[in-house]
Amino acid sequence: MEGTIPLTYYITVSAILFTMGALGVLIRRNALIVFMSIELMLNAANLAFVAFSNSYGVLDGQIFVFFVMTVAAAEVAVGLALIVAIFRSKHSIDVDQMSSLKG
Amino acid sequence: MENSGLFFNLVPLIVILPVVGLLINIIFGQRMNEKTIGTVASAASGLTFVVSLLLGYSLLAGGGEAQSIHFADWIKIGNLDIPWTFRVDTLSVTMMMVVSVVGTLIHIYAIGYMHEDVRFKGDLKRYARFFVFLNLFIAMMMILVSGDSYLMLFVGWEGVGLCSFLLIGFWYDMDTLGRPSWANSNAGNKAFIANRIGDFGFLLAAFTMFWFFGSLQFGDVFLKAEEIAASQPGVIMAITLFMLIGVTGKSAQIPLYVWLPDAMAGPTPVSALIHAATMVTAGVYLITRSWAIFSLVPDAQYIVALVGAITALFAATIAVGQYDIKKVLAYSTISQLGFMITAVGMGAYVAGMFHLIAHAFFKALLFLSAGSIILGLERGHHHLAHHTKPDDPHEEVFDPGDMRNMGGLRKQMPVTFWLYMIGSLALAGIFPFAGFWSKDEILLDAAKNHTVVYVLLTIAAFLTAFYMGRQIWMVFFGKSRHAAAEHAEESPKVITVPLMVLAAASVLGGALNLPFLHSLEKWLEHTIELTAEHAAGFHGYLSISWGGLNPLVALVSTLLALLAIGLSWFLYGRNPVQIGQIDPLKKMLGPLFTVFENKYWVDEIYGVVIIKPYKSLARFLAVKVDWDFWHDWLHDTVIARFFRWFTNFLANPIDLGIIDAISTGLANLTRSSSSALRRLQNGFVRSYALSVLLGVVLILGYLLFK
Numbered sequence: 001m002e003g004t005i006p007l008t009y010y011i012t013v014s015a016i017l018f019t020m021g022a023l024g025v026l027i028r029r030n031a032l033i034v035f036m037s038i039e040l041m042l043n044a045a046n047l048a049f050v051a052f053s054n055s056y057g058v059l060d061g062q063i064f065v066f067f068v069m070t071v072a073a074a075e076v077a078v079g080l081a082l083i084v085a086i087f088r089s090k091h092s093i094d095v096d097q098m099s100s101l102k103g
Numbered sequence: 104m105e106n107s108g109l110f111f112n113l114v115p116l117i118v119i120l121p122v123v124g125l126l127i128n129i130i131f132g133q134r135m136n137e138k139t140i141g142t143v144a145s146a147a148s149g150l151t152f153v154v155s156l157l158l159g160y161s162l163l164a165g166g167g168e169a170q171s172i173h174f175a176d177w178i179k180i181g182n183l184d185i186p187w188t189f190r191v192d193t194l195s196v197t198m199m200m201v202v203s204v205v206g207t208l209i210h211i212y213a214i215g216y217m218h219e220d221v222r223f224k225g226d227l228k229r230y231a232r233f234f235v236f237l238n239l240f241i242a243m244m245m246i247l248v249s250g251d252s253y254l255m256l257f258v259g260w261e262g263v264g265l266c267s268f269l270l271i272g273f274w275y276d277m278d279t280l281g282r283p284s285w286a287n288s289n290a291g292n293k294a295f296i297a298n299r300i301g302d303f304g305f306l307l308a309a310f311t312m313f314w315f316f317g318s319l320q321f322g323d324v325f326l327k328a329e330e331i332a333a334s335q336p337g338v339i340m341a342i343t344l345f346m347l348i349g350v351t352g353k354s355a356q357i358p359l360y361v362w363l364p365d366a367m368a369g370p371t372p373v374s375a376l377i378h379a380a381t382m383v384t385a386g387v388y389l390i391t392r393s394w395a396i397f398s399l400v401p402d403a404q405y406i407v408a409l410v411g412a413i414t415a416l417f418a419a420t421i422a423v424g425q426y427d428i429k430k431v432l433a434y435s436t437i438s439q440l441g442f443m444i445t446a447v448g449m450g451a452y453v454a455g456m457f458h459l460i461a462h463a464f465f466k467a468l469l470f471l472s473a474g475s476i477i478l479g480l481e482r483g484h485h486h487l488a489h490h491t492k493p494d495d496p497h498e499e500v501f502d503p504g505d506m507r508n509m510g511g512l513r514k515q516m517p518v519t520f521w522l523y524m525i526g527s528l529a530l531a532g533i534f535p536f537a538g539f540w541s542k543d544e545i546l547l548d549a550a551k552n553h554t555v556v557y558v559l560l561t562i563a564a565f566l567t568a569f570y571m572g573r574q575i576w577m578v579f580f581g582k583s584r585h586a587a588a589e590h591a592e593e594s595p596k597v598i599t600v601p602l603m604v605l606a607a608a609s610v611l612g613g614a615l616n617l618p619f620l621h622s623l624e625k626w627l628e629h630t631i632e633l634t635a636e637h638a639a640g641f642h643g644y645l646s647i648s649w650g651g652l653n654p655l656v657a658l659v660s661t662l663l664a665l666l667a668i669g670l671s672w673f674l675y676g677r678n679p680v681q682i683g684q685i686d687p688l689k690k691m692l693g694p695l696f697t698v699f700e701n702k703y704w705v706d707e708i709y710g711v712v713i714i715k716p717y718k719s720l721a722r723f724l725a726v727k728v729d730w731d732f733w734h735d736w737l738h739d740t741v742i743a744r745f746f747r748w749f750t751n752f753l754a755n756p757i758d759l760g761i762i763d764a765i766s767t768g769l770a771n772l773t774r775s776s777s778s779a780l781r782r783l784q785n786g787f788v789r790s791y792a793l794s795v796l797l798g799v800v801l802i803l804g805y806l807l808f809k
Contacts, residue, residue: 099785
């Protein structure tokens with residue numbers, strides 16, 4: 001197809017986004033940033049889904065994206081509530097502070 | 104059922120009734136008075152007699168056919184099935200009637216006797232216990248005679264042995280004179296142990312029988328007996344001889360008779376009921392019941408007859424030299440049992456049973472009269488004690504049973520005198536008393552079959568008349584040799600009336616099997632096949648017969664009996680024995696009389712030959728074998744030491760070294776591995792996330808590059 005962006009580009013962007021997300025989760029200590037990084041990873045996956053869906057002409061991927069977005073929204077709701085609760089007790093949202101399960 | 108209208112189904116009552124009686128006395132005995140206790144027991148026994156009579160009537164009406172009444176299942180293991188079945192036939196009913204009628208009369212007698220016994224101190228518990236034992240005895244005797252198998256017979260056999268033991272030792276804490284001692288309980292033990300030896304023989308006979316016949320039911324055994332006798336004659340021989348051992352124990356024959364004289368330690372009603380009239384005749388019943396087996400082995404029969412005849416003579420000689428009124432009667436009982444055993448040994452079962460019945464009457468009469476005499480003397484003694492020296496602790500011990508203390512009693516105790524006279528004449532075999540007919544039948548059979556046995560029995564019969572004559576002269580004639588005899592008083596009606604009934608039976612008992620009529624023979628023929636002694640042809644003077652009575656034999660025995668009585672008069676009646684005088688017969692016979700007086704020292708010989716070695720063997724086994732070897736050496740040394748070593752071995756190397764090491768090793772391993780692994784749990788969320796990421800990468804990498 002002339003004039004369209006090749007699939008590889010999408011996948012590359014998606015991979016970059018996912019790597020950034022993963023690094024964000026692993027490196028940053030701020031829980032909110034970690035959250036945002038998770039969202040980044042989810043959306044990298046969404047991008048890959050949509051790209052493949054468009055490329056193969058099958059709608060399955062797009063339907064999956066909807067599900068992922070729904071789950072992400074639910075997850076954010078729960079996650080933010082948890083962060084609020086943690087902040088209340090610890091007055092911090094540094095994830096390294098939450099290490100009471102240390103063996 | 105074909106026999107409806109007859110009373111065969113009542114037969115379990117002969118055991119149930121006495122048991123009910125004894126239960127009443129056990130439960131309520133202490134709350135009732137003496138009369139009620141005695142009446143309950145007597146009624147139980149009397150009703151048993153009524154049932155026996157009804158059974159006899161039923162047999163008579165039903166043609167004498169033997170009946171088996173199933174009462175209860177007893178032993179059911181695999182093929183072995185031994186029910187409790189009552190056997191009602193002419194033989195068992197005859198025994199039932201004898202036991203229950205004599206038993207009832209003795210129960211009534213005992214009401215008076217036990218009350219007057221000097222040893223009885225108004226202890227109602229003991230009074231009730233006596234009647235409980237008597238009723239138990241009746242029940243056991245009924246089980247013995249009514250059982251349908253050797254096992255049921257054995258139950259009764261052991262039961263009466265138990266009652267005998269309990270009643271001999273009834274005054275277990277005193278001797279016959281009421282002094283504190285273990286003499287009576289020792290006498291009970293002696294009887295029990297001697298009987299045990301005999302019972303062992305019985306058991307061996309039963310085991311052998313079961314091994315070869317596969318059954319203990321009378322019917323099965325008798326049916327197979329002939330077949331087994333043909334193939335294995337030794338088996339039948341062994342069974343009969345083992346049975347003979349049982350008989351010598353229970354019926355007091357040589358060599359196990361020694362318990363019976365000592366059994367006189369029991370109260371006199373017991374001596375009369377158990378040790379004269381009923382229990383001791385169980386051996387005679389056993390052989391008669393097993394006629395089908397005994398008839399097959401003439402050799403064994405001959406041994407039985409010989410044992411009986413020797414016992415008859417042996418015991419009669421001892422009886423001549425005794426001074427205790429009950430001891431004379433005890434040896435007389437052994438002697439008369441010898442007559443019966445001889446009879447059944449010769450196959451003259453009817454003669455044996457006839458003598459058994461007659462003897463039950465007159466010997467019970469004699470014993471009970473002797474009891475009455477003893478009571479009379481005790482009354483005299485009591486009377487004296489009250490009038491002369493009230494409570495003298497140094498008073499000489501008075502033995503009311505010693506004939507040397509008696510004399511001239513016919514004036515003080517006329518009723519007892521006449522009763523005793525009747526009993527003695529019956530025992531001596533004087534015409535027309537019961538003993539004449541029954542003894543004569545035995546003598547006739549002996550004359551026909553075995554001359555040796557006949558001679559032995561005739562001498563025994565002569566001695567019987569002699570010692571009874573001696574007793575009569577010593578007890579009732581002459582002058583009183585003791586002040587107590589002078590003041591003796593007659594016994595009350597409750598004692599004398601049962602004696603009168605027994606006396607009537609002793610006089611008329613001969614009518615059971617008179618010559619020409621042979622009613623007992625016809626009656627028993629339904630149960631026992633009588634062939635041998637009547638079919639055999641005789642020669643010479645023995646072939647003369649007046650309807651089964653041989654005049655010569657009868658004449659000889661009667662003349663001998665009269666001669667013996669004459670001789671006893673010559674020795675004891677003409678010049679009555681004076682106080683402290685030596686027995687006239689002792690002057691005549693010298694050392695021989697000493698032998699009789701000391702009972703051939705049989706007890707002493709048994710003591711030296713059997714009891715002493717037995718005791719030292721027992722001591723050796725107890726001290727050396729059991730204690731020193733078994734306990735000290737084997738248990739304490741060998742086994743304990745090995746055990747200690749072995750437990751040490753198990754505890755240290757095995758338990759600590761291996762089992763514990765495994766578990767502690769496992770624990771240590773878990774601990775060290777967990778302390779290594781816990782470092783992974785650092786609590787940093789980001790490191791967990793890194794692990795997840797690395798895991799995903801690993802799995803994906805594996806999936807991609809596999």
